[in-house]
Amino acid sequence: MxxxxxxxxxxxxxxxxxxxxxxxxxxxxxxxxxxxxxxxxxxxxxxxxxxxxxxxxxxxxxxxxxxxxxxxxxxxxxxxxxxxxxxxxxxxxxxxxxxxxxxxxxxxxxxxxxxxxxxxxxxxxxxxxxxxxxxxxxxxxxxxxxxxxPPLAEQERIVKLLDEADELRKLRAQADRRTADLIPALFCEMFGENAKKPHVRVKLEQIAEVVSGVAKGRKFNGRLPVEVPYLRVANVQAGHLDLSEIKTIQALPEEVEELALRKGDVLLTEGGDFDKLGRGAMLEQDLPNCIHQNHVFRVRVEQSKLDPVYFAKFLLTGEARRYFLGCAKRTTNLASINMTQLRALPVLLPPLSLQREFAARVSDIRAMQAEQAASRRRMADLFHSMLHRAFQGEL
Known part of the structure; x- marks a missing residue:
């Protein structure tokens, strides 16, 4: 009180x-x-x-x-x-x-x-x-x-303290946004137009396996399905997977064996709104017996030729986006690609050593981002604690 x-x-x-x-x-x-x-x-x-x-x-x-x-x-x-x-x-x-x-x-x-x-x-x-x-x-x-x-003098004292704490919180958020720009900038530096050497392009189907997933609401004609977790379009964001809610789906045991996702798989959406077209990210952890729906493609790269971290970031480039938009089937405000078009995606293919160097530097940046996220949470907790104390008259 x-x-x-x-x-x-x-x-x-x-x-x-x-x-x-x-x-x-x-x-x-x-x-x-x-x-x-x-x-x-x-x-x-x-x-x-x-x-x-x-x-x-x-x-x-x-x-x-x-x-x-x-x-x-x-x-x-x-x-x-x-x-x-x-x-x-x-x-x-x-x-x-x-x-x-x-x-x-x-x-x-x-x-x-x-x-x-x-x-x-x-x-x-x-x-x-x-x-x-x-x-x-x-x-x-x-x-x-x-x-x-409270009295005006007390209001001014509280506001001064909260402003100082909030400014630190906002500076932390600004630093985090700058850090988020490091990976695209690194990709451009290492593989963009100003890179030291031009790189070849190959069709995705030459260096990766591309498969679709299972549909919801199917009939199994007397065969006994199993209930398993699956990733859907909502889980696949641009550059990351949102695993906060993983739903389940019925599938046949042999489908689960064939489609089970592995760490390092890259998932892409077939479309919908323009922003969902070719949206993709890499699975960074194992999800036992987890499969994917038919509106999501799974790309499993040949890691002796293509690094999955590099490929996931390539999907975010203007070059990849232009390809998807150029070949997509369009209706009003909607667009989609099919598996044939995805398999024909021209992938910029630098030497594997350079791809792996990029992946290692991405790992370093992500470690820094994790430290910053922990710092951001601590600052947010401190700020909200100060707010609570301020309006309880305890600051």
Whole structure:
């Protein structure tokens, strides 16, 4: 229990809503009034942002013909529908769409303290949206929501400590993003256009086995299937496998024996949305008796000719992406490749020693990434501990 008095939001801030002028009226758009939507803000777990620019602007006529209001610099924006809990502070006068509750603080609370308080309580506030499919916390509910209100000097002290901790957290995240760029940069350095020697290209079918998987919902005509884990399209991301949820499928014992995945196999998606076309990653661990669905291809390379780490990263290059997009069967917003097209993929094939050198350096980078991830978790834990203590009056 906090040692400070709590007050409803309606007593410490004025609440304003937003609106969207008609998109059918060109005169309402392209003006000089900044107009914010939730997509302008980072996801809730990334912390508090500052809005200094927006994708869209509206005109005074557009404002006059909507229920939106211009709110001043220092207003705290809180996304109150769909993705609830994005928090930002306006760095200039602006207006928003209807996805926000906008709080203009009274003199007894600072903008940054209010922003931290809303962000800390965002999950509790989100639960007030109820269990409907479309989540929304009403303005009347928000007005009655209580927050602790310490003296201004204490608010400023808390904000200073939290800002310092949050800055360290964000610097760690920036360093992690830079590290994530190292592997593509290394590939370009070793094998790109500026590489010292040109490399040959061979069709994938000459240096790897390519097979499809099993379909769900098949009939087995009296034969007895077994239930086994399998990887589906959702598990195969660009550059990594998401193994957080592995579902099961029925297959015949001989299929399991034939299709069982091994460490070092590379999995690719046949398509769907354009971003899923030829998306691939290498399996970095053993998954006993795990197979794959028919919308995923398994590539098992001849490791005496092609290193699987190198091949998985080659799939992320513009060259591979252009090949898949060029030969894919397309419909509106969808594209797919078949096994014949995948087997014909021209693979850049440097000397095996160079591929293995690349794989070793990738391993070093991943070790560094693992250390950074552990550091990031420690910083996040420290920051959230400080938040908890701050709003319990213990910081």
């Amino acid at each position: 906090t040692r400070w008095p709590t007050k409803p939001l309606e007593e410490i801030a004025e609440l304003y809503g937003g609106s969207t002028p008609s998109r059918d009226r060109p005169a309402f758009w392209g003006g000089d009034i900044y107009w914010v939507t939730p997509t302008d803000l980072p996801m809730p777990d990334e912390g508090i942002s500052v809005v200094s620019k927006t994708k869209d602007r509206i005109t005074q006529v557009g404002l006059d013909n909507s229920s939106a209001s211009v709110v001043p610099k220092g207003t705290v924006l809180f996304s109150s529908r769909a993705t609830i809990g994005k928090v930002a502070i306006a760095d200039m006068p602006l207006t928003t769409n209807q996805g926000f509750a906008n709080f203009v603080p009274h003199s007894e609370v600072t903008s940054r303290f209010l922003a931290y308080a809303l962000w800390f309580h965002r999950e509790d506030i989100a639960r007030l949206s109820g269990s409907t499919t479309f989540k929304e916390v009403s303005r009347s509910t928000l007005r009655k929501y209580h927050l602790p209100v």
